[in-house]
Amino acid sequence: MQQINISSKTRLLSLFGYPARHSLSPFIQNIFLKDNNIDAVYLTFEFPGDMLLNAFNGARDMGIYGLNITMPYKEKIYQMADDKDASSRITGSVNTIRFDLIENGIKAKGFNTDIDGFTVSLKEAGQDLENKEYLIIGAGGAARSAVFAFLSKKAKKVYIYNRTRENAEKIKQLFFGKERKKIETIENFELIIKKKINFDIICNCTPLGMNTQNMMDSIPIPESLDLKDKIVFETIYEPVETKLVKKAKDEGARVIDGLDMLINQAAASFNIWFDIVPGTKNIKKMLLKNLRY
Numbered sequence: 105m106q107q108i109n110i111s112s113k114t115r116l117l118s119l120f121g122y123p124a125r126h127s128l129s130p131f132i133q134n135i136f137l138k139d140n141n142i143d144a145v146y147l148t149f150e151f152p153g154d155m156l157l158n159a160f161n162g163a164r165d166m167g168i169y170g171l172n173i174t175m176p177y178k179e180k181i182y183q184m185a186d187d188k189d190a191s192s193r194i195t196g197s198v199n200t201i202r203f204d205l206i207e208n209g210i211k212a213k214g215f216n217t218d219i220d221g222f223t224v225s226l227k228e229a230g231q232d233l234e235n236k237e238y239l240i241i242g243a244g245g246a247a248r249s250a251v252f253a254f255l256s257k258k259a260k261k262v263y264i265y266n267r268t269r270e271n272a273e274k275i276k277q278l279f280f281g282k283e284r285k286k287i288e289t290i291e292n293f294e295l296i297i298k299k300k301i302n303f304d305i306i307c308n309c310t311p312l313g314m315n316t317q318n319m320m321d322s323i324p325i326p327e328s329l330d331l332k333d334k335i336v337f338e339t340i341y342e343p344v345e346t347k348l349v350k351k352a353k354d355e356g357a358r359v360i361d362g363l364d365m366l367i368n369q370a371a372a373s374f375n376i377w378f379d380i381v382p383g384t385k386n387i388k389k390m391l392l393k394n395l396r397y
């Protein structure tokens with residue numbers, strides 16, 4: 105019989121989302137816990153939005169050690185957190201909660217580690233992030249994190265293309281001064297194709313290419329956009345090889361995929377909870393074995 109090492113001292117970390125049962129975070133976080141001999145388990149909780157406030161307060165009151173938050177609750181939990189770090193404040197979104205013991209209770213502090221997912225993955229791929237020109241497709245939560253991540257690493261320019269340009273403009277308005285001046289929203293791909301706009305790194309922050317809602321055959325850029333010598337950052341990880349990733353590989357671009365980002369944002373959350381940078385070396389290989397796509 106397999107031994108279960110759970111005792112009354114075992115701590116609990118949780119993922120909140122809806123849906124959340126597809127998430128790979130429990131797989132990754134439980135490996136980090138085991139590798140670092142931490143007596144804790146990480147479990148998924150999937151429930152509808154009208155239960156979120158009760159669940160959040162319950163987690164705090166029952167002494168849950170920390171939370172990850174996934175779609176569609178990152179913005180709602182931002183509102184519920186008692187305190188937020190700079191990255192979550194500017195993006196208005198929280199994907200990690202640390203419950204800190206304070207004199208008169210427990211304080212929930214929010215962080216956004218999607219930002220680390222972008223910067224660490226690029227760094228791991230040997231990319232110097234400074235002074236680069238970025239093209240971000242999409243203007244939702246992931247795009248906001250990407251813009252913050254790249255500007256904080258001294259981007260030269262950040263272009264944002266989104267089907268609803270207004271939403272791209274809203275991201276621009278989150279920044280001020282020199283940083284805002286570096287952001288340009290673009291109306292269509294014609295300008296890029298005609299090389300009126302140049303970029304080093306392109307980042308897909310839309311669900312186009314994902315295995316849901318008949319999006320798997322979609323690609324967020326025109327087929328005619330040449331990706332040779334570019335760096336392509338795909339945030340989608342199911343499938344790992346999206347249509348965009350395939351095109352990028354075929355055209356000789358360097359690819360950073362959604363699993364790289366997922367693993368690095370998870371490692372940053374773990375570091376927030378335990379002040380330990382977990383090893384991530386073999387995790388991608390293990391995940392690839394378990395993925396359906």
Ligand code: NAP
Nearest residue numbers: 242243244245246247267268271309310311339362365366
């Ligand atoms: P979101 O807040 O819902 O934003 C989605 C964005 O995509 C919006 O700008 C939306 O445009 C655009 N979009 C949606 N459907 C589209 C379509 N059919 N055609 C063109 N544009 C479309 O989502 P998010 O949280 O930013 O997530 C975006 C992607 O990032 C998802 O694929 C998610 O899985 C991925 N992600 C990955 C990780 C990771 O760790 N690998 C972490 C976070 C997110 P409108 O503004 O016009 O609505």
